[in-house]
Amino acid sequence: MFSGFMVNAWAVGTIIGVVAGAVGFFVVLRGASFVAHAVPLSSFAGAAGASLVGADTVMGLAVFAPVAALSIGWLGRRRRSDVATALVVATMLGLGSLFLSWRTEYVSAVYGLLFGDIVGVSDAQLWLTSALAAAGLVAVALMYRPLLLSSVAPEVAAARGVRRGLVDVLFLLLVSLVTTMSVPVVGALLMFPLMVGPPAAARAVSRSPLSAIALAVGVALVTVWVAIAASYLTTWPVGFFVGTVAAAFYLAARAWSALRR
Amino acid sequence: MTGFLQSGPVHVALEAGALTAVVSGLVGVFVVLRGQSFAGHALGDLGTLGGSGAYLANVNPLWGFVGVGAVVAGAMDLLGVQGRRGRDVATGVVLGAALGISALLLYLDTTTTSTTGATITVLFGSLFAVSPGTVPPMAGLACLGVVAVAFVYRPLLLASVHPELASIRGVPIRAVTLGFLVLMGVTVSLTSMVVGTILSPALLIGPPAVALRLSRRPPVAMAMAAGLGLVATWGGVVLAYASQTWPPAHAGWPISFFVVAIIFVAFVAVELPSRLVRPKRGPD
Numbered sequence: 001m002f003s004g005f006m007v008n009a010w011a012v013g014t015i016i017g018v019v020a021g022a023v024g025f026f027v028v029l030r031g032a033s034f035v036a037h038a039v040p041l042s043s044f045a046g047a048a049g050a051s052l053v054g055a056d057t058v059m060g061l062a063v064f065a066p067v068a069a070l071s072i073g074w075l076g077r078r079r080r081s082d083v084a085t086a087l088v089v090a091t092m093l094g095l096g097s098l099f100l101s102w103r104t105e106y107v108s109a110v111y112g113l114l115f116g117d118i119v120g121v122s123d124a125q126l127w128l129t130s131a132l133a134a135a136g137l138v139a140v141a142l143m144y145r146p147l148l149l150s151s152v153a154p155e156v157a158a159a160r161g162v163r164r165g166l167v168d169v170l171f172l173l174l175v176s177l178v179t180t181m182s183v184p185v186v187g188a189l190l191m192f193p194l195m196v197g198p199p200a201a202a203r204a205v206s207r208s209p210l211s212a213i214a215l216a217v218g219v220a221l222v223t224v225w226v227a228i229a230a231s232y233l234t235t236w237p238v239g240f241f242v243g244t245v246a247a248a249f250y251l252a253a254r255a256w257s258a259l260r261r
Numbered sequence: 262m263t264g265f266l267q268s269g270p271v272h273v274a275l276e277a278g279a280l281t282a283v284v285s286g287l288v289g290v291f292v293v294l295r296g297q298s299f300a301g302h303a304l305g306d307l308g309t310l311g312g313s314g315a316y317l318a319n320v321n322p323l324w325g326f327v328g329v330g331a332v333v334a335g336a337m338d339l340l341g342v343q344g345r346r347g348r349d350v351a352t353g354v355v356l357g358a359a360l361g362i363s364a365l366l367l368y369l370d371t372t373t374t375s376t377t378g379a380t381i382t383v384l385f386g387s388l389f390a391v392s393p394g395t396v397p398p399m400a401g402l403a404c405l406g407v408v409a410v411a412f413v414y415r416p417l418l419l420a421s422v423h424p425e426l427a428s429i430r431g432v433p434i435r436a437v438t439l440g441f442l443v444l445m446g447v448t449v450s451l452t453s454m455v456v457g458t459i460l461s462p463a464l465l466i467g468p469p470a471v472a473l474r475l476s477r478r479p480p481v482a483m484a485m486a487a488g489l490g491l492v493a494t495w496g497g498v499v500l501a502y503a504s505q506t507w508p509p510a511h512a513g514w515p516i517s518f519f520v521v522a523i524i525f526v527a528f529v530a531v532e533l534p535s536r537l538v539r540p541k542r543g544p545d
């Protein structure tokens with residue numbers, strides 16, 4: 001389980017757990033789970049396009065995810081944004097299915113990108129993921145106070161001179177960064193449970209932001225590790241375990257906080 | 262293009278597409294007016310569970326979509342997940358768990374049965390793969406949808422645009438809301454047959470959104486939405502048939518891609534001019 005091709009899967013899975021937990025805390029705090037759902041789905045086209053031309057899927061995601069995040073953020077400012085966002089997401093998914101239909105191994109390629117694939121992690125992907133993760137964590141550390149303040153008390157943040165538009169854009173870029181890292185492993189459809197479930201569980205249990213972030217990272221790591229191990233042992237899709245384990249953690253945390261009250 | 266109209270799958274595709282376009286045009290106008298496109302999106306995603314389960318049980322996927330659609334619509338009403346608050350964490354986690362289980366069911370479909378195309382058919386749809394026997398039940402559901410819309414038209418419209426006035430006039434808001442969600446569940450099951458579960462929001466709300474841009478009068482918008490839906494699905498069938506000779510694979514491009522692309526182009530065409538001329542910045 002820890003040999004050969006699995007080493008890269010474990011390494012990337014661990015990095016994903018840390019960054020998804022940390023960024024996911026702010027996703028939950030800002031009530032942005034819809035963005036966390038829509039961005040990975042839209043970047044599916046990028047991953048499909050990259051795999052069509054023979055490039056690393058991470059490269060395609062790195063180009064498409066920020067574009068998708070910024071356009072969803074831009075659409076979200078306008079009236080009837082639901083409709084526009086839903087149409088953009090569907091069009092990008094359709095484009096992705098078109099790209100994949102040009103490949104011979106159509107079905108398995110679609111399946112892997114949507115529901116995750118633990119065996120396909122290349123060395124190049126590992127290095128790129130590490131670099132992106134380092135950049136993401138530095139960004140979270142630098143933006144920690146303004147991001148927190150603008151999420152819980154927008155008025156106070158504005159009074160203190162925090163530029164809301166800038167923080168919004170940087171936050172969307174953070175989400176797209178996590179998307180780029182996670183989609184090749186956990187899949188476009190099942191990335192948002194990882195980004196929403198563990199932080200929501202942590203928030204139900206802990207009040208202080210720093211301990212909630214630490215707890216979210218811990219829960220996300222356990223979720224990813226359990227999912228990779230279980231997927232390796234059963235050969236079932238990794239996305240199944242990510243989705244159900246994240247939901248189980250959330251339910252357990254809600255039950256625990258309800259009992260304690 | 263010779264042989265287009267002689268082809269059996271083409272006939273089935275044209276019929277199924279037309280039926281779905283009409284119902285989703287009627288119902289979709291209400292979905293957009295009521296601001297429930299998120300509920301439509303969630304219904305589509307959750308329909309994946311029904312479709313993949315139906316393949317595993319060797320049942321027509323239509324029944325999986327309908328069953329899950331109706332049940333989930335009822336459950337969503339009970340939990341009150343439609344509307345803006347519904348996007349919160351609980352919905353996200355429930356959707357995630359449901360999609361995770363769908364992933365497992367689709368995996369089991371491809372490994373334990375011979376239906377290797379289940380993933381594509383459920384998620385992205387394939388009108389050419391609709392069996393001729395599925396058309397009569399689809400027609401039945403479509404008739405049911407049209408009759409239901411005609412039956413609740415006035416109270417539903419009033420409850421959608423002016424809830425307070427509707428409750429003063431004695432409209433049972435709660436029953437109308439629940440009934441409409443179930444109707445939406447049935448409609449989404451039809452659109453899922455045509456373009457697949459994760460693309461179904463495009464067919465459900467795309468044509469109505471375009472139509473409502475062109476006319477604010479609901480009956481006119483419904484007719485235009487049904488017309489645009491028809492153009493999109495039939496155009497998709499024609500283009501997909503023609504694309505069998507196109508590069509790079511000469512195997513035909515996916516029909517759902519064309520349907521969604523036509524809708525998207527129409528949406529951009531009506532939306533873009535007004536945005537470029539006078540960009541509105543509403544509250545978030």
